[in-house]
Amino acid sequence: MHATTLAQAESPARNRTTSYLSALAPLGAVATAALIFAVFVSLYGHDPIKVFTYIFEGGFGSGFAWQDTLSRAAPLILVGLAVAIPAQAGMVVIGGEGALVAGGLAAAIVTLPFAGYPALPMQLLMLVAGVLFGAVWFGLVGALRQWRGLNETISSLLLVYIALAIFHQLVEGVLRDPASLDKPSTHPIDAGYMLPAIPGTYIHIGLLIAVGMAVLAFVFIRFTTWGFALRVVGGSDRVARMIGLKVDRWIIGAAAAGGGMAGLAGAIEVAAVQGTANSSLHVGYGYSGILVAFLSRHHPLAVIPVAILIGGIQASGSLLQRRLGLPDATVLVLQGIIFVCVLVGDAVIRNHKENGRA
Amino acid sequence: MTKSFEINRRNTLKLLGAACALPLATRSLFAQDAGPVTVGVIYSGSKEDYGYNKSHALAAARLKELPGVTVVEEERVPETVAVQRTMEGMIRQDGAALIIATSFGYFKPHVQQIAAKYPEVMFAHCGGLWDEAMPANIGTFYGYIYSAQYITGIVAAHMTKTKKLGVVAAKPTPNLIRSINAFTIAARSVDPAITVQVIFTGDWVLPVREAESTNSLIDQGVDVVASQVDSPKVVVETAEKRGVYSCGYHSSQADIAPERFLTGAEWNWIVPYTAFLDAVRAGRPPEHYLRGGLAAEFVKNTPFGAAVSDAAKAGAERAQAELIAGTRAIYSGPLKDNKGDIVIPEGTVFAENERKLDKIDYLVDGVLGQM
Numbered sequence: 001m002h003a004t005t006l007a008q009a010e011s012p013a014r015n016r017t018t019s020y021l022s023a024l025a026p027l028g029a030v031a032t033a034a035l036i037f038a039v040f041v042s043l044y045g046h047d048p049i050k051v052f053t054y055i056f057e058g059g060f061g062s063g064f065a066w067q068d069t070l071s072r073a074a075p076l077i078l079v080g081l082a083v084a085i086p087a088q089a090g091m092v093v094i095g096g097e098g099a100l101v102a103g104g105l106a107a108a109i110v111t112l113p114f115a116g117y118p119a120l121p122m123q124l125l126m127l128v129a130g131v132l133f134g135a136v137w138f139g140l141v142g143a144l145r146q147w148r149g150l151n152e153t154i155s156s157l158l159l160v161y162i163a164l165a166i167f168h169q170l171v172e173g174v175l176r177d178p179a180s181l182d183k184p185s186t187h188p189i190d191a192g193y194m195l196p197a198i199p200g201t202y203i204h205i206g207l208l209i210a211v212g213m214a215v216l217a218f219v220f221i222r223f224t225t226w227g228f229a230l231r232v233v234g235g236s237d238r239v240a241r242m243i244g245l246k247v248d249r250w251i252i253g254a255a256a257a258g259g260g261m262a263g264l265a266g267a268i269e270v271a272a273v274q275g276t277a278n279s280s281l282h283v284g285y286g287y288s289g290i291l292v293a294f295l296s297r298h299h300p301l302a303v304i305p306v307a308i309l310i311g312g313i314q315a316s317g318s319l320l321q322r323r324l325g326l327p328d329a330t331v332l333v334l335q336g337i338i339f340v341c342v343l344v345g346d347a348v349i350r351n352h353k354e355n356g357r358a
Numbered sequence: 359m360t361k362s363f364e365i366n367r368r369n370t371l372k373l374l375g376a377a378c379a380l381p382l383a384t385r386s387l388f389a390q391d392a393g394p395v396t397v398g399v400i401y402s403g404s405k406e407d408y409g410y411n412k413s414h415a416l417a418a419a420r421l422k423e424l425p426g427v428t429v430v431e432e433e434r435v436p437e438t439v440a441v442q443r444t445m446e447g448m449i450r451q452d453g454a455a456l457i458i459a460t461s462f463g464y465f466k467p468h469v470q471q472i473a474a475k476y477p478e479v480m481f482a483h484c485g486g487l488w489d490e491a492m493p494a495n496i497g498t499f500y501g502y503i504y505s506a507q508y509i510t511g512i513v514a515a516h517m518t519k520t521k522k523l524g525v526v527a528a529k530p531t532p533n534l535i536r537s538i539n540a541f542t543i544a545a546r547s548v549d550p551a552i553t554v555q556v557i558f559t560g561d562w563v564l565p566v567r568e569a570e571s572t573n574s575l576i577d578q579g580v581d582v583v584a585s586q587v588d589s590p591k592v593v594v595e596t597a598e599k600r601g602v603y604s605c606g607y608h609s610s611q612a613d614i615a616p617e618r619f620l621t622g623a624e625w626n627w628i629v630p631y632t633a634f635l636d637a638v639r640a641g642r643p644p645e646h647y648l649r650g651g652l653a654a655e656f657v658k659n660t661p662f663g664a665a666v667s668d669a670a671k672a673g674a675e676r677a678q679a680e681l682i683a684g685t686r687a688i689y690s691g692p693l694k695d696n697k698g699d700i701v702i703p704e705g706t707v708f709a710e711n712e713r714k715l716d717k718i719d720y721l722v723d724g725v726l727g728q729m
Contacts, residue, residue, distance in 0.1 A: 064450060068443040168560060172529065181717060182485060182531040183462040204439075273439055273467070279561070280437035280463045318444050321432045322452055328404070328434040 025349055026295055026302075029341035030309075036341070037334045046324060055334075058319030059312025068318075071203045073304075073311030077210035078265035079289025080296065080303040081217055082258040086138070086152070087298040088221055089254035090234040091145070095156030096262040097286025098163030099137040101277075103130035103263020105167055107270045108186045108277035109175060111193055122193045126271045127209070127264060134263015135256040137163060142255030146248045152255065164282060171277055185278035195272035206268035210307075213261060217300035230254060262286060291339050310335065394426045395455050395638055397631075398448030400441060401433040402461035403563065409589035409608040410625075414460045414484070416609060417627035427635065430454065437463030445472045449479050456638045458631060460484045469496060480644050482634040484627075485533075487716075488646040497637070497644025499630035502651030502710050503533070503607075504540035505681055506623035507584075508688050509659050510605045511544030512677045513620050514582040515552055516670030517603050518545075524575030525556045526568055526593045527586035530729035532718050534586045537623070539722040540688050541584060546724045548673060555580060556727035562588040572596040582620070594619060603665065610660045619663040621674070626658050651710045653682045681710070695720035696728075 038048035059069050082096040107126040114122060141159060144150040177187040195205050221227035233240040233250040240247050265285060270277055292310055296302035317331030397418075405415035411433065422429045430452045435441045441464050448454040449472075457479060459469050465486035473481045473493040486498040514523050523545055527534050542554040555578060557571040564587075572583055572593050584605035585593040591614060597604035598615035606612070606622025630648055637644050650656035659678070662671055680686035687709065693702040701720050702708070708715060721729065 058447075064446070068447070071439045071443065181487075182533050183465075184529065184531065188466075202442075269438070275467055278463065283436035283438055314440070315443065318432055318435075318440075318447050319451065322398075322430040322448065325431075328432070 022349055025345040026342060029345040030338055033338040033341040036337050054319050054323055055316040058316030067201055067203055068315040069308060069312040070207055072314050073307040074207040074210050075265045075269060075285045076288055076292050076307035076310055077214055077303055078261045079285050080292030080307055081214060081300060082262035083289050083293030084298040084300055084303055085217055086255050086258040088230050088234050089251050092153045093141055093156045093255060093258055094153055094290050095160045096289045098160035099134035099259040099262035100266040100286045101163050101167045101281055102137045103134035104266025104270045104281045105277045106130055106133035107267035111189055112187055115190055119192050123195055127267050130263040130267020131260040135260035138259020139252055139256035142252035146251050183278060185276040188276045194275060204272035206272045211304055214300050214304050291335060295342050396428045396453050397421055397456045398454035399429060399431045399458045400435050400444055403434060405433045407589040408591040408611055413609040413625040414627055417631050420628045421631055437461060441468045442472055449476055456480045456634055458482045480638050494643055497634055497646055497648060499648040501625055501656035503623050503657050504537040505651040505710055506657040506659050507537040508540040508544040509674050509677050510621055510623050511541035512548060512673045513666060513670045514605055515545035515548035516667060516673055517620060518582050520579045520581045521552045522580045523552060523554045524580035524583045525554060525586055526571045527556055527558050528562045530558055532716060536715055536718050537586060542722055542724045543688055554725050556725055565592045568592045569596050576600045576602055606660055612660055612663055618665055620666055621662050622660040624658050624660055626655050629655050649711060694723040696723050696725050
């Protein structure tokens with residue numbers, strides 16, 4: 001059922017070609033998508049080579065482009081993990097946006113009572129608050145699944161609307177800074193508490209935090225017995241129960257860990273970029289995370305290059321608009337085609353595997 | 359497309375070359391003629407939204423027609439690091455000398471940070487409030503759209519039979535409240551029995567809720583629906599389908615409702631755009647608080663729709679003439695809010711540019727609904 005979890009990816013391969021195929025499929029999918037996209041832009045009268053040149057130039061063609069790409073990639077890594085980690089336990093959780101705004105709001109208000117303290121503890125406080133609130137939000141998704149039998153995909157998606165409603169109610173109500181006239185926002189956090197940029201660049205430190213989290217998730221899942229237990233739960237909860245694992249805890253825990261990542265993304269967005277919580281926090285990062293996680297086949301390390309690829313495509317959309325006058329939707333079309341190709345690739349491989357077993 | 363890019367790049371190189379060649383001291387001297395200037399315009403939504411973003415895109419299209427002006431545009435840029443990178447891309451990759459950032463949320467912290475980094479580039483932000491602590495190369499502009507909404511209210515009041523007007527609005531921000539109040543004050547100046555029912559949808563773009571709100575207003579007997587959302591398309595469309603009159607906002611929605619569209623409050627951004635462009639060319643610092651209303655032609659009304667009666671036209675034209683001449687004030691005492699408290703005492707008259715109205719937080723008498 002969940003052919004894309006780590007458990008399967010490196011279970012003793014019944015068939016070596018299949019596991020190579022699994023690894024190569026995303027590359028093939030991206031290449032196929034690029035071809036379809038080339039046809040698409042030619043139909044609109046643009047030279048596909050020129051378009052791809054700009055995509056490369058805008059995303060990866062210079063130091064400036066790389067900084068652009070990497071600063072966009074930082075939140076994408078975390079929201080990608082928010083989907084990829086619960087997937088290890090066999091869940092398809094897509095409501096990262098809800099956990100993200102919950103974490104962002106928590107980070108925006110947690111330091112408000114404390115002015116003039118040393119920066120580091122306050123920064124940690126913001127990040128921890130973001131993780132906690134995101135974790136609680138997704139924990140809810142896991143709990144609803146285990147105890148109420150609610151499908152986690154649907155419940156997480158619906159919880160996004162609830163999270164946004166609560167967020168707007170608070171930001172435009174009791175938490176509103178009266179000085180934020182036409183852009184309702186919470187009180188700004190102390191400027192001294194803002195997360196710094198990586199020295200020598202204008203990429204904020206959130207990129208390093210995100211990469212660190214991806215590595216941490218990988219090590220945990222791949223090299224610890226807990227990680228093994230988690231993969232067993234993801235493989236089959238009946239087997240997990242038979243060997244005495246407390247499946248509820250693992251499921252809820254995995255969901256909460258994913259939510260923590262999305263919450264952290266929100267907290268970093270507040271603490272490194274916005275300095276306050278307002279509607280700018282809700283820009284669809286959570287949904288991009290679905291694409292990132294599926295494209296990386298829910299592998300925590302693969303999330304990093306995939307997030308950079310998607311960040312680069314988004315960065316190049318900027319150049320495509322300015323140089324060729326292409327609409328913003330162009331790169332969305334490319335992202336959409338990639339997503340569909342990956343899903344088709346997954347289906348093909350699944351068929352291949354099942355035929356092999358038969 | 360290929361061709362225009364080559365020209366762009368050449369122009370940009372020329373501009374860069376010229377900028378290097380000219381000593382700073384003679385810059386203002388040379389800047390007087392219409393030398394090539396690249397302007398970057400950034401929108402948070404789609405340029406084809408039939409609303410706020412389109413009003414800016416129309417002005418950008420007018421800018422393009424000016425000699426020596428190259429315009430680079432980017433739509434649907436979120437208010438995150440993305441807009442910071444877009445501004446930098448426009449400056450570094452396209453050689454933009456003027457950045458026009460059209461969304462409220464771009465101001466803090468994004469425009470502030472990039473403006474500090476590129477002091478030689480001028481930034482014009484729509485809706486922001488500049489203060490001394492901010493970089494000097496930031497200008498802000500906005501229009502007194504409530505004056506145009508007042509005229510819309512006059513027309514609506516002449517056209518209603520049920521004496522019930524409705525407004526579908528996004529969020530209770532001061533700018534929208536000032537407009538809703540102006541619309542109401544205008545309508546009640548025509549007939550004091552008129553009420554204005556307002557519904558806040560909660561966000562700038564919520565098409566489904568906007569349609570529901572419009573239907574709900576019409577079910578309650580409202581026969582003219584006005585809109586205070588980013589894209590009034592849905593409201594105007596729904597009203598036309600239900601056979602009631604509608605008023606627009608931001609840009610023209612007249613072609614959506616050929617039968618029952620009355621008029622709307624429109625922005626005329628080319629006026630402030632040109633002011634900033636002139637400042638760049640003259641080597642002057644930007645205007646930090648550039649505001650204007652009907653007289654300055656920052657705002658205007660959509661031409662009357664087919665249904666508008668002669669009496670309504672006459673009333674609107676008289677109101678417009680008096681507002682421009684300054685012989686009529688929209689906000690003047692005694693004025694009560696809709697809870698019955700006096701908010702502007704007798705004898706106080708606020709001009710169009712009254713700064714106290716920037717923070718307005720009450721709905722006036724005659725508005726049904728709350729914030």
